[in-house]
Amino acid sequence: MPHYNAYDSFKTKKSIEKKKRAKERAFGKNNDTADDFIIECCNTYGIVIEVRYDDAYVLFNNEIILAKLRNDINLVCNQVVFPGDKVVVEKNNDTYIINHLLKRSSILSRTKKDSTRLEDIGTTKNIAANVDLAVIVVAAKEPPLHPKFIDRYLMILQNSNIPVIICLNKCDLKSSEDEETLSVYRDLGFTVVETSTYSNIGIDNLKQQLLNKQAIFVGNSGVGKSSLTNAIMGDDEIKTSHVSDKSKRGRHTTTTSKYYIWEDNSSIIDTPGIRSLDVSTFEPMEIQDYFPEFENWKDKCKYSDCLHFNEPYDTCIVKQGVASGLISINRYESYLRIMSDVLDIKDYSEVLNSIYPEEVKKKSK
Ligand SMILES: Nc1nc2c(ncn2[C@@H]2O[C@H](COP(=O)(O)OP(=O)(O)OP(=O)(O)O)[C@@H](O)[C@H]2O)c(=O)[nH]1
Ligand SMILES: [Mg+2]
Ligand SMILES: [Zn+2]
Structure with a gap:
């Protein structure tokens, strides 16, 4: 089987997901919110300090108040605002209402x-x-x-x-x-x-x-x-x-x-601790971008779409970089672990075994 099959089968599915992710990142999960809810700026705003299911604590005028989302937004509060968000609040009778969300920087x-x-x-x-x-x-x-x-x-x-x-x-x-x-x-x-x-x-x-x-x-x-x-x-x-x-x-x-x-x-x-962090929605070819130490090696691999995973040792310069000790074995193992999640391969030990001389392997944690 050619080495790049696993990647090809993922390509289409992942690029659709990637677009969806980018959209969600830009607007949060609240794509259904009213058009005028997000505004560019406002001089008097509060900062969301904690979000509950249906309301949020907001620091406003040096006071912590409990505020609810305005009525026409058909989503619960914890789908719309997050700690650190800047919001415009107004008092309506005895209740504080979040009327607008200021555009986010991140x-x-x-x-x-x-x-x-x-x-x-x-x-x-x-x-x-x-x-x-x-x-x-x-x-x-x-x-x-x-x-x-x-x-x-x-x-x-x-x-x-x-x-x-x-x-x-x-x-x-x-x-x-x-x-x-x-x-x-x-x-x-x-x-x-x-x-x-x-x-x-x-x-x-x-x-x-x-x-x-x-x-x-x-x-x-x-x-x-x-x-x-x-x-x-x-x-x-x-x-x-x-x-x-x-x-x-x-x-x-x-x-x-x-x-x-x-x-x-x-x-x-x-924030609350997270036990496991899912990165399986990243594209396989994208993972190496987060490993800058591969940068000077990866262009010399025989295949331009080398994933530095299942490819033979003699074709993959990244693997050779690891074997020579110039790329950290722990980081490479992290890379393999992430790649196996992304490619849905349970065990990457074969990859590891096939490339390391014994003395390098011993250093691995
Ligand atoms: N030895 C040592 N223990 C520490 C240090 N800082 C915190 N701890 C202990 O580590 C334990 C966990 O600390 P927390 O601050 O609750 O950890 P957390 O990251 O907020 O945990 P979650 O809220 O569950 O995500 C506590 O028993 C602390 O006393 C430190 O500098 N040295
Ligand atoms: Mg804690
Ligand atoms: Zn390679």
Whole structure:
């Protein structure tokens, strides 16, 4: 079988989905909203800080108010507005009404696999709006640091055009292996901040990165997103929880995204941890764009549409780059893992086994 068949069979389906995704990213899931609901600008607006099913808390005139969507919008509130959104509110008798939504500068969304549907197409879930900076929070331990989490978040954030930094929290528990993992991202040009909310290390440094920005903390449950938010806010207002002893996974303490202002013009959206991040709606050929370290190698592969996956080792220069140690084996393994999701192939170990000399393989986590 020619190596590119898997890709060809995906092409049509994926490009339709891609257009749909782009539309949803631009307008949110609320394509049915009234035409005049979204407006360019308005001087007096409130900021959505937390969304419930049918209403939202809005920071308006230094007060937190509960507001409902205007009547002619036939969607529930949590399909229309998201933390960080700017909204125009008006008081009608005793009720605050969200009359307009200001055009967004960005929307962070992810696809969510919907197991109840027969077709295996994810639904898009918006997380937050108008985000200037995303902080991918990872922990040195509990849960353990693994590049696979970082790489998936990087794809989703870069796909939404949101600038990103990486924060290694619980650096009090950091090992030399963790340092090696992080150095790959430093070498790729990402800012990596190390923090410990226990010993207050790196908090000022993190604050500097967040100053004058609407930032969002994303990352798995238990990495310390809420603890960091507390450290920056300077109080213990937000609920945090111990990682469960048995699974060493977080317990999903935070259940809804929430917006906090810690300084004039500087805010953080604390989000619930996500256990698995679906990237299967990306196109196979698109995945390598999120791996800039392949850049100088991939054009030299024998096939111009090489996926650096099932192609023979001697035709794929990316694989040779990995074998020579010049492309990080952990990142390549992340790539393979993501590709197997996208191509719906259960096991990529064959690919891995076929290319690595034994000594390189041993270094793999
Ligand atoms: N060792 C260590 N533990 C920390 C640090 N920061 C937070 N923790 C602990 O990590 C656990 C989880 O912290 P949370 O802040 O609730 O984590 P979260 O990312 O908000 O989790 P979710 O809300 O479930 O997504 C708590 O037991 C914290 O005390 C740190 O710097 N070092
Ligand atoms: Mg939390
Ligand atoms: Zn290749």
